[in-house]
Amino acid sequence: MKKIAVVPTFNECENIEHLIRAVLVVDDETEVLVVDDHSPDGTGEIVDAIAAAERRVHVLHRPKKAGIGPAYVAGFLRALELGADLVVQMDADLSHPPQTLPEFFRLMHDYDVTLGSRYVDGITVINWPMGRLLLSYFGNRYAQAVLGGLPIKDATGDFKCWRREVLEAIDLANVHSNGYAFQIEMNYRAWRLGCRIKELPIVFVDRRLGTSKMHLNIAIEALTIVWRLRLQSLFGRLPHRPALVPVRPRST
Numbered sequence: 001m002k003k004i005a006v007v008p009t010f011n012e013c014e015n016i017e018h019l020i021r022a023v024l025v026v027d028d029e030t031e032v033l034v035v036d037d038h039s040p041d042g043t044g045e046i047v048d049a050i051a052a053a054e055r056r057v058h059v060l061h062r063p064k065k066a067g068i069g070p071a072y073v074a075g076f077l078r079a080l081e082l083g084a085d086l087v088v089q090m091d092a093d094l095s096h097p098p099q100t101l102p103e104f105f106r107l108m109h110d111y112d113v114t115l116g117s118r119y120v121d122g123i124t125v126i127n128w129p130m131g132r133l134l135l136s137y138f139g140n141r142y143a144q145a146v147l148g149g150l151p152i153k154d155a156t157g158d159f160k161c162w163r164r165e166v167l168e169a170i171d172l173a174n175v176h177s178n179g180y181a182f183q184i185e186m187n188y189r190a191w192r193l194g195c196r197i198k199e200l201p202i203v204f205v206d207r208r209l210g211t212s213k214m215h216l217n218i219a220i221e222a223l224t225i226v227w228r229l230r231l232q233s234l235f236g237r238l239p240h241r242p243a244l245v246p247v248r249p250r251s252t
Contacts, residue, residue: 001085003030003105004058006075008068012092013041019090020050020057022098030101031056033082034092035075037065058082068158069182073172080164087162096159100202104161112166112195115152115187116159121201128206136180139222143184146226148233153199155187156180156222162190169193180222188229192238 005023009016020032036044036059044061051057060078062071072089079087086108090096100116107114118125119140125133136156143155170189177185190197232238 001029001105001108002083003086003088004033004079004082004084005030005088005090005101006033006035006072006079007090007092008035008037008071008075009039009043009047009092010037010065011039011041011043013039013043013046015093016043016046017050019092019094019098020047022094023090023101024054024056026098026101031058031082031084033058033060033075033079035060035062035071035078037062037071067178069175069178072158072182073175076162076167076172080167085164087164087167088160089162090159095204095206097202097205100159100200101161103200107198107200108161108163110196111198112163113187113190113197114161115154115157115197115199116202116204117152117154117199118157118202118204119153120199124201124203126203126205139180142223143226146230147184147188148230150188150191152187152191152197156183157204158183159202159204166190166193166195177225178221181225184222184225185229189238192233 007019016034020034023030023032034047034057036047038044038061044059047057047059051059060074062074076087086105088101088104096116104114119137123133123137140153140155144150144152170186170193175182175185175189229238
């Protein structure tokens, strides 16, 4: 299977090369696609230089900062164009452990989506302020409740692996949410499609270098997206497939 890790970036010059090297050593087949939103700190140029010497590294340059949700959608579509069978999404700030990828790939023989979860095995977050941790943890419980028992404990996490069939089945053109809301929407759409979803516990370590892109508007959007999704599902505006008919892989 062809595997591509999609990594959105904005001002990640201190982290991006370390992240790319860590992903490439996972195996000889995994590739990296960096989606850079015209970072003024030169992140895109750093990746260009790496890509010139390494065929497994790709770059998608976008003209301006437009949010992580649209960046992931653009990256997913490009990864599918490149022929990816499995598409990983992960942050550039080294908070997502690349050494977990082999287990992701192993699980994808039996599942359609694998999630790196901070809350499936207690709370495994390091270096977050208590306020941010509480907002994230209880925000996930809120999303579960509003969305009719969404069976994902870390619906706002963005360390995941998708089968291409899932991304093709999700209506990416109509996914316009951002930040935490984007993660919730993608998970909910996959669940509605009857996908086999597996949460894998990870230790999430907050970034050591660079600046967080988290702000209040992202949290507010996440709190409102769940009601929009619930209403869309009630009125039949979201694709639905019975839970016993999961998206199946082309091959394993």
